[in-house]
Amino acid sequence: MEFVNLYVQTEYSILSSAIRLDDYFKYAKANGLNEIAICDSDMYGAYKFYLGCIKNNLKPIIGMALNIASKNEAQDVILLYAYNYEGYINLCHLATIAHLEGFGADKYSVLAKHAKGIIAILPGSESAVLREFRKDSNNKELVDNLLFIKGIFEHFYIGLMVQNISEKEMFGGLYVLARANNIKMVALHKTCYLEKEDLEVYKVVKKISQIGNGNTQYNFSQKEENGFYLNNDLANFMYINYPDLLDASCEISNLCNLEIKKDGYHFPKYVLPDGSDIDSKEYLADLAKIGLNKRLASKRLDNEQINVYKNRLLYELDVISKMGFCDYFLIVYDYVRFAKTNNILVGPGRGSAAGSLVSYVLGITNTDPIEYNLLFERFLNPERISMPDIDVDFPDDAREKIYHYLIEKYGAKKVAHIGTFGTFKPRSAIRDVAKVMGIKDSTLKTINNYIPQYNSPSLDSIAQGVIDIKKMIMGNDDIKNLFYLASKIENMPRNISIHASGVVIGDENLDLYTPLSRGSDGVYQTEYEASDIESIGLVKMDILSLSNLNTITKIVRDVEEKTGKKIDLYKISYNDPNVFKLMASGDTDGIFQFESSGMRKLLKELKVSSLEDMIIANAIYRPGPQDMIPTLIKRKFGQSYKGIDPSIDDILAPTYGIVIFQEQILLIAQKYAGFTLGQADLLRRAVSKKKAEELLNMREAFLKGAFNKGHMLDDANKIYDYIVKFGDYGFNRSHAAVYSIVAYQMAYLKTYYYPFFMSTLMEASLSDKDTLNNYFSSLRQRRxxxxxxxxxxxxxxxxxxxxxxxxxxxxxxxxxxxxxxxxxxxxxxxxxxxxxxxxxxxxxxxxxxxxxxxxxxxxxxxxxxxxxxxxxxxxxxxxxxxxxxxxxxxxxxxxxxxxxxxxxxxxxxxxxxGFNLKYDEFIKYKELAASIGVTRLIDVKIGKNLVIAKVDSISEYNSKGGLMAFIKISDSSASHDVTIFASDYVNIRSSLFSDKIYLFEIMVNQKEDSLRYHLTNLKKL
Structure with a gap:
């Protein structure tokens, strides 16, 4: 007799099951199952389960173990299964109600409103009604109550379990009760792990769930001890006298034929102004043309150049309209307009959306895609239907204002944050399992030394590939078991979280598509995460917070309050030599994307003199392409080089013959092989994914196109190989451009409003005394x-x-x-x-x-x-x-x-x-300094100088002349990097220590446009 295990809970019953969805699919296929079910305590994993079943050719049965107990009641669970799409939607509604409202005395009337398409099962002792029968099996009121619940649903069953003594004691009475009242029964087996040997993993998961309560103790019930996946043979043995209960599980399976509809995108129609008699397509076009005229009014262009803008705009509008995204653009335009009219700073753009002229003329972005050579097809490809993705940056403290505006405009149940899951990363998995196993903190600390906090390899990789860990595992059974158990829960959901930026807006109440819950801040959030949301057809709006916009906003406000001067960053010059001088000096503390020591070095060597230089630096300073930095610098300053092919030299000339931007791949494919930019973007995607079959198909198309353009096949193959080799290193030019613009704005403020800029930086670093001291030093150097x-x-x-x-x-x-x-x-x-x-x-x-x-x-x-x-x-x-x-x-x-x-x-x-501002450690040397002519570091001149300073750091280096050193010294006025040549260092090395104050003899020399300092002698004070 076949048995379908209906009561299976997975990893998405958070910290209540050890069953991973992927493992469940593999188990089903390995054991010849045709249908599998889930009945989690929520709906978090329902859609993932559905997609996984379809992918693995399994029939999905989606249920939910809904606890309908009111606040003062004990557990009252009812199992609800969707046998069609209407039932699935009702499950979404009920999961939402459970989170947002809860169940009270009217819980059955709530169930009745959402009962269509649902099969209901009362699961033995987990049902409050059935537990009452155990106390008083002759109570007619209880029978009436049971029959009332039965009447709510078209398909209703009593679930009978034999997993523990309590269930067995109830079994006979419930069986008789059901027979007497013509109620169907079904065999249930609550399952929380697949194989019997997985019990230990399940126990670890449950103990981890108690860590937040201050302990790792958990009393396991007999039902849990028997919570393995029940196969047919064992089910037939356990229910040998009740084959009808096993038949009922198959009956329910046969009833369930859920197909989740995917019928396009579900974003709202933009609400046009009152009295408007045009559609969203016409309205978008009208707004875009008005916006274009405003943008062009500030540019000095001839008719030919103006036509380039007009033609590009018409092309983009046509693509947007044909793809059905007019309302999407209007929605984004609307909340960006709201922000600007409420004095909320909006970023110049982010990512590929900056390649859209429509976005620019609507004011969604503030980066001219034609001026900066950005491609629309990199953003929206007419040859690959997918949702546009417009990310918009706002200051940290303004994001919620935008969110609440959307709620007010579209309705509370049509707007929600997107949910996500905090998962067990390698480190947290080891930490939590170690805690429940009682592993010593010292041992855990040793293990953690081999597990990176971020971007860690898997625990299996670490166990196999790190020799010291391998030795620990081989020599200690506890450590062996620790890694085994931790690897079993690695990447499993640990808690519910919220997407950093994702907001979804629906055309209908969102619980028609996804169940909703309430986040920690009280706002609605989807139970499905972003990938599921987008697969369903809901549209993710990325409303991001960028702390640098807070910084910019505060500086602009402070300058106006203190000086009366208003700064309009939309109208500043982006070709200011003073700003580029600052960037080229490497003085980039606080400058977005340009603060790291490696980036400072690049800026100096590149001698940044234009925004284009900043864009190139932003794109190339990343793993992979940064290997080409020395070549880039040499070529910029005159080293000759041979281009890849004369026909595409103009595309690579701005980057000195090096592929730095993804857009260059598109342009090469367009010019060399006759691809449309849409086809060229498909090539870029193929290169990024590195799928052999796609790359082979693309090669054939590329060679054919190149041949038709008159190129030799050998040359075309070389060009294609070059694209494949270097194309994956390419960075999104749109992204580099908009972030370089943000950086330029910050550099502009630093150049012309330095004390306000630094004050804002210092405010953000108030608890970081070391950083503050660095900022103080920079300020003192500017007096x-x-x-x-x-x-x-x-x-x-x-x-x-x-x-x-x-x-x-x-x-x-x-x-x-x-x-x-x-x-x-x-x-x-x-x-x-x-x-x-x-x-x-x-x-x-x-x-x-x-x-x-x-x-x-x-x-x-x-x-x-x-x-x-x-x-x-x-x-x-x-x-x-x-x-x-x-x-x-x-x-x-x-x-x-x-x-x-x-x-x-x-x-x-x-x-x-935390430091001294007035009475510092140099005060006591004031008289000595005056008597011998000591110079403050900020005042040193070319030639010999006597200074009293503290040694902050010492770095030794082996040179051809012997051991030399680079030291950092500081006094209350400034700090400097000082070189000690080998000939001097040999005499003073034994006397030089960090954190000590000395009288130094410093030689200052001019080299090119900077001063160089070297130490010739010292005296300890």
């Missing part, structure tokens, strides 16, 4: 003063006052951002007149520890009081305030002018701020 906080000037940010920059209050130890804001609120009633005034007005807000920390930071230095007195007089002021009346004038009080010794005041300041 800006970094001052301690001043209670009447400082705020929650770095305050710029001419060449003075005041440290923020919230950067002081003990002072949180909230406390700092409260201090500022009190100050709104008038500045603090003196120390006593401050203590008394803030005594309800600040404790003594906070006030002393402010005093030690220098916040009260502008008052007539020493830091020592501020520390010592606090208690007296508080005591005296108890006897003063509200409104009494606070007079200046004469305090002792005795200050702490230099060592104490310096240490106190360092404790309060």
């Amino acid at each position: 800006y003063n970094i001052l301690p906080p001043d209670i009447n000037i400082s705020s929650t940010v770095f305050e710029v006052r001419g060449n003075d920059i005041y440290y923020p209050l919230q950067g002081v130890k003990e002072i949180s951002a909230g406390v700092a804001k409260d201090i500022l609120k009190i100050k709104e009633n008038g500045i603090f007149l003196n120390y006593e005034d401050f203590v008394i007005r803030t005594k309800e807000l600040l404790n003594k520890k906070m006030v002393i920390s402010l005093a030690n930071s220098g916040a009260f230095d502008s008052f007539n009081i020493t830091r020592k007195a501020a520390n010592e007089e606090y208690d007296n002021i508080i005591r005296m305030s108890l006897f003063s009346r509200v409104g009494d004038k606070i007079e200046d009080t004469s305090y002792s002018n005795i200050e702490y010794d230099l060592s104490t005041i310096s240490e106190n300041e360092r404790n309060a701020l």
Whole structure:
């Protein structure tokens, strides 16, 4: 007798099953199964399961174990299976209701509204109704209740299980009850792992689920101990006297013939303005033409050039219309327009969407695709029907405003964030399994040394390929078992999460396509992840947050507030030599995409002098193409080279004969082989995927096209081989262009509004003292003063006052951002007149520890009081305030002018701020410096200089002349990299140590456009 196992829970019953979907499909095929079922506690994996079954030629049976218990009730599970598409949609509805509303006393009426197309099974002791029968089998009210539930569904069964004593004790009574009331019955076996030997993996998963509760203990039930996949032979043995129950499982399987419809895309129609009598196609065209005229008005173009824009626009509009995406473009246009009208900065674009002129003239992007040679087909290929993907960047703090605007416009149930899953990565799998196994922390730390935190190879690869790990596994059974169990859960879902940027907007309520849940922030999110959402036909909108836009927004706002000058980044020159001078110097702290040491080196060597140089640098500085950097630099500065073929030299000339951009592949295929740009993009995709059959077919088409264009086949083969070899290294030019524009905007602000730029950077790095010190050094080299906080000037940010920059209050130890804001609120009633005034007005807000920390930071230095007195007089002021009346004038009080010794005041300041701003370690050398003519590092001149500085780092290097060193030194004004040649280093090496202060003799020389420093002598101080 055949048995269909209906109650199977998978990895998508999060941390409640050890069954991986891929393993389930393999098991089914290996055991000759034709149909398989899932009945997870939710719908997270339902669509993936469906697609996997279709791919593996298996019949999918999709169910859900829905817990309909209200908040105060015990478990009340009902198993619901979709036997057609309507039933599947109702499962989506019910899963959504369970998450968004829950079930109360009216739970059966809710079920009744969504019962069509569904088969229902009450699963033995998991059903509240059936558990009641165990207590009182003669209760007529319970029978009526059961029959009422039966009446809700066209197909209704009682599920009978024999997995534990409790189920067995209920079995006979339920069987009689069902017979007496003409209710069908079916054999059930709750399954959470496939093979009996997988029980250990299941136990580990369940114990991990308890980690969040502070322990790894879990009492396994007999049902769980018997939760393996039940095969036909064992099912027939267990239900030997009840073959009708096995027949019923087949009956249910035969009833289930679900086919999930895929009928195009499901994004909403754009709501046209009231009174409009045109469709979205005409409206988009009208907007685009108006937008083009606005864009062209700011350009100096002749008629021929203007026609290039007009023809490109008509071509793109035609493609967009034919592919059915007019409404999509209008939707994106609408929320970008909302952002701009609400003073929310919008990025210039991201990815291939910048290649669309329509996007540019609608204001979705701010990068001219014709000016920057960007291709529309790289974005939207008319020869490959797929959704356009327009990513839009907004500041971090504005993304939710856009999201809520969409909800308001389209409706709460038509807009949702896209769900995703946090999975067990190699490191987290090892960590969690080690925790439940009781593996020592020291052992775990040793193992983790061999597992990268990011982009780690699989645990199996590590176990086989890392010799030290292999030895540990061979020599210790616990470690062997640790790696075995961890590898079994690797990449399994561990928790529900939310996609970083994905938002979906539907033409109908989204639970017609995907179940919804509520995210941790209270907003709706899909249970299906992005790949499933797109496969269904829902459209993912990427509304991204880019912290650099926050930085830009803040700088622009601060400049306007402090200077009255308005900056319009859409109107600045993108050919400013001063900006390129900054980039070419490598002074790129805080410049998006250009901060790394390797990129700085490239910028200097490339001597960046145009935005095109920045685009090339952005694209080539990546794994693979960066090997060509030396060749690029040599060729830029005059090294001759032979092109690949004269017919395509013009395509590669801007990049000095090197394929750097994907778009160059498209242009080569178009010009050399007569491909359309759409066909050429298919070639690019084939090269990227490296599928042999596709590449072979593409080669044939390429050779045929090249031959028809008059090229020799040998030459054509060489060109094709070159494309295949280097094409995969190519970077999306659109992406490089738009991000280089963001970087240019930041460089522009840094060039012309330097203190505001650096203040914003420092605010973001307030907790990173090392980074702050680097920024301080850069500011000092430009002769800006970094001052301690001043209670009447400082705020929650770095305050710029001419060449003075005041440290923020919230950067002081003990002072949180909230406390700092409260201090500022009190100050709104008038500045603090003196120390006593401050203590008394803030005594309800600040404790003594906070006030002393402010005093030690220098916040009260502008008052007539020493830091020592501020520390010592606090208690007296508080005591005296108890006897003063509200409104009494606070007079200046004469305090002792005795200050702490230099060592104490310096240490106190360092404790309060994390470093010294006023009383640094160089103060004690002030008299010596004056007497012998010491120069500050910021003031050194060409020739010999005496400086007092601290050694920050030492790097030794073997040169032809012997061992030499590069050191970094700093004083309170600046820092410099200094070379010590071998002839000098041999004499001073034994006396040179990091973190020590010395009197240095430094020689400064001019080389090209920069100064070079080398050390000739030193004296320890």
